[in-house]
Amino acid sequence: MQLALSEEDQQFREEMRSYFTTKVSEEIRTTVAEGRELTREQIVQSMQELNAGGLAVPHWPEEWGGRGWSELKRHIWHEEMQAACVPVPLAFNASMIGPVIAQFGTDEQKQEFLPKTANLDIWWSQGFSEPDAGSDLASLRTTAVLDGDDWVVNGQKTWTTLGQYGDWIFTLVRTDPEVKKQAGISMLLIDMKSEGLEVRPIELIDGGHEVNEVWFTDVRVPAKNMVGEVNSGWTQAKFLLGNERVGVAPVGATKRVLARAKEVAAATIAEDPLFRARIVELENELLALELTALRVAAHSAGGEPHPASSVLKLKGTELQQAVSELVVDLGGPATLASGEGDATLAWYRRSTPTYLNLRKASIYGGSNEIQRQIISRGILGL
C-alpha cells in the first residue's frame, strides 16, 4: 500500500490542473463557481476547449481521440476538471453515444459522427425513457417499422435532458413486438430536424426547463442510421448504461460546493456549532467517498470493475443532495428571494432551485433503489 501518487501521475495531475485553469474560458468557470446556469454556447465552447487539448473524450478508443489512460489518470482528470470549475464533457456525447458508436457502429457511422460528437459539433440527446418505461427500460413502446429503406418511428420519449438543444437523438425503439421484450429492441440515430419529430418542454419544480418530451409521428429514419443489427439494441443499451455508471460520483464538484459554502457562510458557520457539525460530517463522508473512488480507480487494471464501485453512485448522489440541502439551510431567509443581487445573495437565491433540481440525482442513471438492488443481488448474492 502506498498513498503517494507516482511521479508520473503527480506530473499528470499538475498538467491537468494547469490546462483546466488556463485553457478553459474564465467566464465559463466563474459561471460554474457561482452556480449559475450554463448556456448552450458555453457548454459547447468548454467542450471544444477541452477537445483542442485532447481532453474531451480520453476514454474513447485511441483512433477516435482516446488517450489510453489508466483508470487512475482518468479519475484524476475528472476530479481536477471539477475542482477547476470546468464543465465536464457533455455526457450524452462523451460518455453515452460516442463509445457506443465506436464499439458497435459501421465505419461510415464512425467517420460521420465520432469527430463531430467529440467536438460537440453535434449535440446529442438521449431517447431512452418513456412514460411507462423508466427503471424498467425494456418495457418501452415506441415503434419502428421498416418501410423501404426507412424505419418509420411512432411514439413518445420523455425526460429528454436538454433536448431543446439537441441536433440528433439516439433512441431505443421496438422493432419486434412478438418476442421477449429485451429481444425486440433496436437503436436508431435520428436527426431531430426530421419531419414529425416534436420537442415539448416539461417545466420542473425548480422553475427551469431542463427536460422534455419528444414525440415521433411517422418520423422516417434512413436504415443506415441503425446502430448494430436489428433487434440488438438491448446489447448497446447495456453497454451504454454500464459506461454511465463510471464517474457517477461527483466528488470534486460536491467538495467544491462545500468549500464555497464555508467561504460564503463564514459568519453563520462561526456562530452555529450545529452547522459546523454538519459540515464536519459531510466533509468526512466525502473523504471516505473520494478514497473509495481512488481505491476503485487504482484497482481497475484488470478490466473487472471493483465491487465497491456500486457504492459510488449511491453515496455520491446522497452527498451531492445533502450538500445542496446544507446550502439552502445556511441561506435561510435569503433563499426566498429571487432575481439578481450581489454575488453572495445571488448564490443563495439559486440554492433552492439547485436543491430541488438535485432531487433528480438519486433517480436518474439507475435510481438509488436500483443501486441497492445491484449491491444486494450482484455483490452480496442475496
Place this chain on the structure above:
Amino acid sequence: MDFSYDDEQNALRDAVKGLVGKQYADWEKRRQTAAEDPGFDEKLWTQMAEMGLLGLPFSEDDGGVGAGPVEIGIVCRELGRVLAPEPYLGSVVYAGGLVAAVGTPEQRQEILGALSGGESVLAFAHDEPGHRWGPEAHDVTADGEGRLTGVKDGVLHGARADVLVVSAVLPDGGTGLFLVTDGGGERTGYSTPDGGRAARITFDSTPATPLGAAAADVTSSIATVQDITRIMAANQALGAMQTQLKATVDYLKSRKQFGVTLNTFQALNFRAADMYTSQELTHSLVDWATMVVAAGDPTKVADAAARVGLQVSRAGRHVGQEAIQLHGGIAMTAEYNVGTFTAHLTALDHLLGDAGHHLRTLDAQLTSYDAIDPLDVAATA
C-alpha cells in the same frame, strides 16, 4: 498510489488468519477462552510471539521486527475478524508504542524485547474515573521521588499485566509516564462487555520508575501513540464489521420465515446493501489512515485518526445494530457470535473517543482549510 497489499503482506495476512482464525473459528472455544482467566490464550500469545507478530512495530535494536503500520493493521484486522481476545491492541500497539516512543534505549530493549518474545504483557494505565478521552493525566499524581497516588480504571488487561505504563501529573505540571512492575498497585480485574479484560488500579505512594530519561512532560507523545492506536483499533473494527456483514448475508440466505428464505424480502436486502456501503467507505478510510501513519507526520496522523474515528464510530454502530436486527432474536444470545461482535465494536468505540469526541476535534480546525486533499498527506512521505 496503491491500495493493495504486496506479496509479503498477503503472506502475513494468510499466516495470521491461519493461526488466529483457526483458533477461534469455533465460537464456543472463543467463549471459553474469554471466560477463564486471564481472558486470553497464553499458548496462542506465545505462538504469536514466535511468528514475530508481537515485535512487529518495534525496531530490531529493541528486539522487534521493524515492520510498518500496514503490517500492524493487517494483524489487527485479522484479530478483529474473529474477535480474538489476545491483548494485542492494548499491550503491543498502545503500551508498547509508548515505551518505544518515550523509553530510554535500555528500557526499550528490556521491555520491548520481553514483550516481543511473549514473556511479558504490558498495559497502559491512563483513563481515570470522571474523565473522558485525552492524552493528559488528571487525578493520578507523581511526587518528586516517582511515587504514584490515585486511581486508574478501564486499564486493558491491567490485572494480568507484568508491566504497567502509568500516566501521572508531574509535580511541576504536565503529564509524565512511569513504569510499575512486580505487581505494584492494588488491582481489581473485571470483564468488559465484549468479553475482554480490564482493571481498576489504585496507587498509594506506589514506587514507580520514570519512563524515559527523566519524568518529562510527554503529553504530545501520548497523543500521537493514542492516534496510532485509534487507527489500529479502526483496522480491528473493520475486521469485525466484515465478519458481521458476511454472517448477516449468510443468515438472510438461509433462514426461512413464512416458508421462504429471508432474502426473498427486498426491504431486508436493501438494509444489507446499506451495511455494505458503510463497510466499504470505512475500508477506504481505514486503509488511508493506516498509510498516513506510514507517512509519519504527527499532525496529519492526528487528523487522520479523528477522521477514521468518526467514520468507524458511525459505521460500527450502523453495521453492529443492523447485524443484530436482521438476525432477529438469535443475535441476542451469547451462544451466537453476532451480538458479541456488536459489543466489541461498542467497546472499541469508547476506548479512545467516539464520534462526538472526534467531531469536536475536527470542528476546531474546520475553518483552517477549504477542502481536504487526501493525497496531500503523502507529500511529506
